[in-house]
Amino acid sequence: MTLQQLLGIRLPVIQAPMAGVQGSALAVAVSNAGGLGSLPCAMLGPDAIRKEIAAIRAQTGNPFNVNFFCHVPPEASASREAAWRAALAPYFTELGLDPDGVAAGPGRLPFDSAAADVLDELRPPVVSFHFGLPSPELLERVRGWGSKVLSSATTVDEARWLESRGVDAVIAQGVEAGGHRGMFLSEDLNTQVGTLALVRQVVRAVKTPVIAAGGIADAEGVAAALALGAVGVQVGTAYLLCPEATTSALHRQALQTEAARVTALTNVFTGRPARGIVNRAIRELGPISAAAPAFPLAVARMAALRAKAESLGSSDFSPLWAGQDTNGCSEVPAAEMTQALARGAKQ
Amino acid sequence: MTLQQLLGIRLPVIQAPMAGVQGSALAVAVSNAGGLGSLPCAMLGPDAIRKEIAAIRAQTGNPFNVNFFCHVPPEASASREAAWRAALAPYFTELGLDPDGVAAGPGRLPFDSAAADVLDELRPPVVSFHFGLPSPELLERVRGWGSKVLSSATTVDEARWLESRGVDAVIAQGVEAGGHRGMFLSEDLNTQVGTLALVRQVVRAVKTPVIAAGGIADAEGVAAALALGAVGVQVGTAYLLCPEATTSALHRQALQTEAARVTALTNVFTGRPARGIVNRAIRELGPISAAAPAFPLAVARMAALRAKAESLGSSDFSPLWAGQDTNGCSEVPAAEMTQALARGAKQ
Numbered sequence: 001m002t003l004q005q006l007l008g009i010r011l012p013v014i015q016a017p018m019a020g021v022q023g024s025a026l027a028v029a030v031s032n033a034g035g036l037g038s039l040p041c042a043m044l045g046p047d048a049i050r051k052e053i054a055a056i057r058a059q060t061g062n063p064f065n066v067n068f069f070c071h072v073p074p075e076a077s078a079s080r081e082a083a084w085r086a087a088l089a090p091y092f093t094e095l096g097l098d099p100d101g102v103a104a105g106p107g108r109l110p111f112d113s114a115a116a117d118v119l120d121e122l123r124p125p126v127v128s129f130h131f132g133l134p135s136p137e138l139l140e141r142v143r144g145w146g147s148k149v150l151s152s153a154t155t156v157d158e159a160r161w162l163e164s165r166g167v168d169a170v171i172a173q174g175v176e177a178g179g180h181r182g183m184f185l186s187e188d189l190n191t192q193v194g195t196l197a198l199v200r201q202v203v204r205a206v207k208t209p210v211i212a213a214g215g216i217a218d219a220e221g222v223a224a225a226l227a228l229g230a231v232g233v234q235v236g237t238a239y240l241l242c243p244e245a246t247t248s249a250l251h252r253q254a255l256q257t258e259a260a261r262v263t264a265l266t267n268v269f270t271g272r273p274a275r276g277i278v279n280r281a282i283r284e285l286g287p288i289s290a291a292a293p294a295f296p297l298a299v300a301r302m303a304a305l306r307a308k309a310e311s312l313g314s315s316d317f318s319p320l321w322a323g324q325d326t327n328g329c330s331e332v333p334a335a336e337m338t339q340a341l342a343r344g345a346k347q
Numbered sequence: 348m349t350l351q352q353l354l355g356i357r358l359p360v361i362q363a364p365m366a367g368v369q370g371s372a373l374a375v376a377v378s379n380a381g382g383l384g385s386l387p388c389a390m391l392g393p394d395a396i397r398k399e400i401a402a403i404r405a406q407t408g409n410p411f412n413v414n415f416f417c418h419v420p421p422e423a424s425a426s427r428e429a430a431w432r433a434a435l436a437p438y439f440t441e442l443g444l445d446p447d448g449v450a451a452g453p454g455r456l457p458f459d460s461a462a463a464d465v466l467d468e469l470r471p472p473v474v475s476f477h478f479g480l481p482s483p484e485l486l487e488r489v490r491g492w493g494s495k496v497l498s499s500a501t502t503v504d505e506a507r508w509l510e511s512r513g514v515d516a517v518i519a520q521g522v523e524a525g526g527h528r529g530m531f532l533s534e535d536l537n538t539q540v541g542t543l544a545l546v547r548q549v550v551r552a553v554k555t556p557v558i559a560a561g562g563i564a565d566a567e568g569v570a571a572a573l574a575l576g577a578v579g580v581q582v583g584t585a586y587l588l589c590p591e592a593t594t595s596a597l598h599r600q601a602l603q604t605e606a607a608r609v610t611a612l613t614n615v616f617t618g619r620p621a622r623g624i625v626n627r628a629i630r631e632l633g634p635i636s637a638a639a640p641a642f643p644l645a646v647a648r649m650a651a652l653r654a655k656a657e658s659l660g661s662s663d664f665s666p667l668w669a670g671q672d673t674n675g676c677s678e679v680p681a682a683e684m685t686q687a688l689a690r691g692a693k694q
Contacts, residue, residue, distance in 0.1 A: 220574060
């Protein structure tokens with residue numbers, strides 16, 4: 001079965017859900033262009049999810065995807081919190097911020113029964129997950145609505161695990177990918193391999209359709225992914241400069257510099273490894289910091305630094321998520337980007 | 348111009364030179380099959396180079412490649428040597444070895460005038476370099492024989508640098524690749540990107556033909572590389588189980604286990620980052636150790652541990668070089684492997 005048949009779309013291009021840099025507008029544009037637009041829900045409460053899905057449905061009749069995280073919320077650790085506070089203290093001083101005045105910050109909630117209750121009303125055509133899958137009971141509810149289920153695998157083991165739980169397609173997320181690694185069976189970064197190597201191995205290991213992600217930035221990248229046996233691609237970074245994305249001005253600026261060529265997997269922004277352009281926070285605190293609290297607890301304190309620094313025009317403490325090929329970024333409408341990528345599938 | 352036209356070969360497949368695990372036999376088999384066989388010369392003295400090239404010429408009339416390293420031999424640092432000695436001391440005790448009894452160990456010589464004098468007699472059709480290029484004078488001598496010149500780029504900057512010096516083709520070595528990273532303009536591992544992302548960026552950045560390397564393990568990988576705009580591929584890992592390779596029994600065994608899926612970039616074996624299967628030495632000393640002396644000075648002390656451990660049937664201290672996809676490894680003649688890979692080019 002083709003990805004188009006599986007998801008009811010015209011082009012085998014999924015716009016990667018990117019929490020923090022997009023909402024319904026990008027999803028609408030991609031779905032209307034024939035690809036699969038995605039709405040990242042990890043930072044949205046029930047009302048916001050309802051509102052955003054309504055916005056999508058009002059603007060397109062085509063299928064779309066809603067994306068959720070599936071992490072297990074960690075217990076806060078006083079010692080790690082203290083270590084993190086100490087690590088960031090010099091920056092609080094430098095920026096004139098009160099280290100006791102940190103708000104809880106934007107949360108990242110896992111998919112739970114409250115979210116399922118919202119989706120129950122809305123029945124989205126496609127639901128994708130990151131960091132594994134929700135509980136069997138919750139997953140059963142999602143499948144009960146007829147929603148197609150996708151999730152990310154960063155290793156062959158994860159792909160097999162997802163297949164055994166009946167996902168409709170596996171997103172093979174190679175190490176080139178921007179944003180959070182979807183890894184959930186191991187915390188060992190050495191298990192994370194390049195897209196070319198990963199996609200081939202996953203295609204050989206599972207019968208479930210495989211969607212390639214990571215470093216795919218243009219039609220040629222799409223053609224390569226299909227040559228590896230993928231049924232389609234998921235692309236994020238290339239959409240970051242599109243007018244429909246809500247990428248900040250500082251982030252847009254960083255993406256267009258030579259510095260964007262050097263990214264790193266870092267845990268300093270959220271507590272989980274994610275790929276972003278190397279900036280001061282990554283250089284001085286990481287890229288991997290043992291002091292960073294478990295995901296998503298590292299966010300709050302960094303978010304305070306980020307907000308203040310950004311108000312001064314600096315991206316020193318901003319997560320400048322990006323994959324390893326920003327050459328595909330272009331300030332064109334997302335529909336045009338989708339069509340340009342899909343040209344790689346017409347050979 | 349196709350790679351076949353450039354190098355006078357029939358199939359766009361270069362067998363990657365792999366010092367320590369192959370000699371002329373593998374090169375002969377690949378060249379006779381229509382690919383480009385390669386002879387790694389970094390660990391060979393002038394007489395051995397002469398002998399091996401004679402062996403190749405006696406067994407094939409087809410083009411072949413000789414490969415050299417281009418590192419600048421480092422000054423020994425007493426403090427780093429002492430740190431390295433201290434780091435390895437427990438293993439010397441465990442294996443009952445005398446830490447004062449370490450021989451200079453197998454050297455890794457850069458391409459120099461002595462090597463050029465040998466090649467002057469032998470005029471190999473292709474010469475490839477790793478870690479940059481030799482001095483302009485030496486490079487001029489190589490070009491003067493009519494030899495085609497290849498070298499590895501791990502970044503766009505390195506590809507541009509090589510193009511500006513007139514190489515005939517650039518080998519874009521993605522981070523999936525086994526063995527030594529060819530990096531020479533930066534020591535920052537964050538600059539190292541996946542094959543899919545690197546090949547596209549290099550193809551866009553230079554006019555020189557690009558050869559893709561890293562994680563390419565089968566015909567589909569070759570097809571993907573060509574879809575990215577490469578004119579051909581360089582493949583190493585897939586040949587490691589071929590009977591013509593001199594891969595040790597321990598190394599062959601490791602390549603066929605599930606453990607081979609987890610590799611790391613490590614400097615503990617030689618002093619330079621290279622990808623190998625994670626074993627005890629990498630786990631306990633690295634993957635990157637600040638104590639390791641500069642390339643190739645880390646080799647001698649580790650080689651003593653390796654020899655003793657291997658005599659006891661253990662690969663704990665062996666560099667088990669491998670790329671991120673060992674699924675392509677197969678105990679078939681190298682000619683068969685070459686033909687299987689080349690099927691990806693016939694579409």
